[in-house]
Structure formats: C-alpha cells, structure tokens
Amino acid sequence: MNDDMVISLKGVSKTYRDFWLRPMVNAVDGLDLTVGRGEVFGLLGPNGSGKSTTIKMILGLLAPTAGSVSIFGLSPQSVEARARLGYLPELSYLHPYLTARETIMYYAGLCDLKRSVAAERTRELLKMVQLEDVADRSVAGFSKGMARRVALASALVGKPELLVLDEPTSGLDPVSTKEVKTLVKALAMNGMTVLMTSHLLADAEDICDQVMILDRGKSVAEGRVSDLGESLEEFFLAKVGNADEFVLADFLA
Amino acid sequence: MRRGRAIVFATALEILGEPLVLLVLVASLAVATLAPAMHYHQFGEPSRMARDAGISALLLGGAVVACAGAARTFRREIESGTAHAALAHSVSRTAFFLWKSLGCCVAYAAFSATVSLVSLTVVRGAEIGGALAMENGTMARLWGPSLVLAVAAFVVPMLAAAALNRFFRFRFVMTANLLSLIAAAAGSLYSFDALLACRLLPVFALSAMPSLVLLAGSAAFAVRFRSNAVSLAVSLIAAAALPALGNYCLSDALVDGGAVPLPYFLAAFLSIVPAVAALLLAGVHFINGRDVQ
Secondary structure, eight states: OOTTEEEEEEEEEEEEEOTTOOEEEEEEEEEEEEEETTOEEEEEOSTTSSHHHHHHHHTTSSOOSEEEEEETTBOTTSHHHHTTEEEEOSSOOOOTTSBHHHHHHHHHHHTTOOHHHHHHHHHHHHHHTTOGGGTTSBGGGOOHHHHHHHHHHHHHTTOOSEEEEESTTTTOOHHHHHHHHHHHHHHHHTTOEEEEEESOHHHHHHHOSEEEEEETTEEEEEEEGGGSOSOHHHHHHHHHOOHHHHHHHHHHO | OHHHHHHHHHHHHHHHTOHHHHHHHHHHHHHHHHHHHTOSSOOSOHHHHHHHHHHHHHHHHHHHHHHHHHHHHHHHHHHHSHHHHHHTSSOOHHHHHHHHHHHHHHHHHHHHHHHHHHHHHHHHHHHHHHHHHHHHTSOOOOOHHHHHHHHHHHHHHHHHHHHHHHHHOOOHHHHHHHHHHHHHHHHHHHTOOHHHHHHHHHHHHHHHHHHHHHHHHHHHHHHHOSOHHHHHHHHHHHHHHSGGGGGOOHHHHHTTTTSOOHHHHHHHHHHHHHHHHHHHHHHHHHHHHSOOO
C-alpha cells in the first residue's frame, strides 16, 4: 500500500436487501476509487447515484456486498483508521438535548482528548465557526446553518488527517456557503485530505482538485477539474444527462 | 475510558432530559408519598403500607423508565443519524453499545435512587407516626415533617427548575430530575435511621433488578428492530422467559420481619447477571451485524 494513498476502493458494490434478503437496489456497482494524501476529491452525481452509500462504506458504517475498502491502508472498521478521520454527515446529526459546547466536547471525548485539551479545542472551534455567543444554548433551537457549523466543528475537533464531507453546503445561505468553502480550502492548504460529495457543481468546481461523477452507482467520469476543458456543469450534464428536464418539458407542453 | 465517559454522560443526560422520565418520576414519587398518607382504611401497619407503595412505584415506574429510556435512546441514535457521527469516530460498535447501555443504567440508577430515598423518608415517617399514635392513643398517621419532606422532593425541584430555566436558561426536565435526587437525599438524611436503611435498601435494590433485565433487553432489541413497540414487546417476552424473574416474589421474601434474607438477595443477584450478560451479548451481536444507514 502506497503511503500517499489515503482512500482506496477496489471493485466495491453495495446491494440493499429487503427483510427476506431479496436484492432491492444496487446502490453502488463495481466502483474503483483512490484518493491521495492532500487531495480534495469530489464525488459528484445526481440524487440516488450512490454518493452517500460510498461515503458510508468508507466510514465503515455499511459493509460492501463485494470488493474491498481501505483507509490509510486499514479496514474502515478498525478504530485506528477512524481515529484519523473527521466526518460531516449530510444532515447535521446532533443530540438535541446537548448545548453547542457539550456537543463538541462529546465528540472530543470520542476522539479521546483529555478534558483540558478538549475544552481548549472546543473554545477555538466555537470561535472559528462563530458560535461563541450561543455556545451554552441547546442545539435543538439552532437554525440549519448554525447546526451545520456545530457539526463541522465536531468533525474537526480531533484534528483529522482525512475529512469526509457529505454535502457540506447543503441548506446553507450564500454567506455561510462561502465561509465553508473558504474553510475547506484553508484546511486543504494545510495538507488535510478532503473527500466531499455534492450535487452542487459550483461548490465542487471551487473546492476540488479531482472529481468523480457517479450515476446509478457507477463511475461515469473521473479526472482533474482543471483538465476538464469545459465548465463542470456542461461536463456533468454531458455525462449524466438531464432526462428529468425533458420529461418535465414534455409534460408542460 | 474518555470515550466511554463521553458516551455515558451524553446518554444519561439524554434520558434524564426526557419529559416522559420526569412525568414517571413525579407519578412514582406521588404514589410512594401520597398513597400511604391519604389512606382511608387502617390496617394497623402504616409503615408496611408505605414500604409496599414505594416498591410498587419502583417496580412500575422503573420498568417504564428502563425500557422506554433504553429503547428510545438507541432508536433515536440510529434513526436520527447521531450514531453515524459517533461510529465514524474512533469508537468500536461494541464499545459504543456497552457504554451507551451503561449510560442508560446511570439514568435508571438516578431514578431508582430518588424513588428509594423518598420511600425511605415516608416509611420512617410512618414508623414515627405509628409510635406517636400508640403513645397518644390516636389514629396512626405519617409524621408531619417526613410527609412535608417527601412531598417537597418532587414539588420544590419542579419550581426551582422552572426558576432556573426562566432566569438562567437551565434545561428544565434535566434540572428537575437531578434536583429531585438531591432533595430526596437531603430529605432522607433529616430523619435517617441506619437500621431501617439497612433493612429497606436491599428490598429496593431487589425491586430494581427486573428493570435491569428489561433495560438490557430493550437496548439490545432496539438495535435490531425498527420500532420501539416491537423492541419493547420482544424485550418483555425475553425477560419473562428468563428464570431470573422467578426470584421476584417479594412477598415471600418480605414476609419474615420485612427484610430480605441475604441468601435470597444473592440468589436473585446471581440470576440477574447471566440474564443481563446474555441480553447485552445479543445487543453486541446485533450492532456488529447490521448496516448503520
């Protein structure tokens, strides 16, 4: 295993099954993917293309039906591998009964940080995501943007080497979106490896070095953003198509 | 260890922040306090009535808190996705399940300690009231100060929690639950009787044991099944099928002088251990075998 290889997927497939174990849907089909150290890699695709399933297999939350997944050369099930990554889920999954400070402290605890270190790091992160004023308020009353910032701070609390972002700007206003993009760029500049999914092509174009486009669980294109030669949106539509728009146009006509 | 502490702390806070737990606590304390205080018939054994009211409250309320607390916290973690975020960190699924189950036990222990301490105060009040009645030749009633302390254990914390919520944004339910425990401990110290405590606390501990079996079952099956109702039903069936519950015929144990004989207590405890261990192992198997979607 190359030391510079952070994520490696070889021939990975995932089939969801029903209660009787009959195959229901092939969410990912024979996917090969590698992400090198320091890269900002974008996993793009329309809804239902298998982006989140791929991410969950990388995180060890889902077991692949076929193929192999490794992060830092280890199984994603291994605690050592997961100690080196931070994860921002698609929806800001937060415990509603905890305050913003307690939430970040909770994740600091999961990262095995000493209490004094965790408290200091929590203070820094609350300042970074501009939530110092509401640090002791329950997150249940937070807006979507505020909850997203708490989730982002929680993902960064263990100073991860690999940051996995599932739709990082989902539900954010333009100002917050810009802030998140700037932050991800800054983290990448400091050498952090970032894997992100998005269906917002502008985000991927701004942030990513390398992208892979998924459609119905398969990779339909992969390459460096700078090598695409056309706008990412045009490239994406050429690869994935916009069949839904045509159906809608027919219906409206 | 730090990971475990974080999970236990967050789980206990979550369960103690559940409005359902506070409602059950207030209802249990009201039964334990008011049932012996407001009886209409004299059977000549007010302290025994107070003790039985406490045991009933602990058995029924405890079963609800243990089952609902464990089942709801596990289901919510999996359904809301907070389990994804936790399991994506450096914590194994087995450790996550076991630490979280311990967090449920901590919350349950806070509940059962509150009810037990209030019951202890009420039983002591009934004993003092009975002695005074015998001296004066009047009808036995709960001793006034004990009754006031027992009622205060669930009324004052509610008012204090409301004030703390209003002026300092403290979380009402969690604060009320914790203040109830403090008030119950303070109240029981006021009229503390060591002999009575030695006699009664094992009885209350024995009453809490079936709830621990239900708690472990609810936690395990909440990981496996998608519905709280299904996991609750399965854990009740599993718990009923376990030989451990055969030991909870408290009336047999208490009939001899109102205390639980030590061999009986040990036998009950030893039958609890394999039952809880078996259910926790089932939970570990379920959480390791499933996709976290």
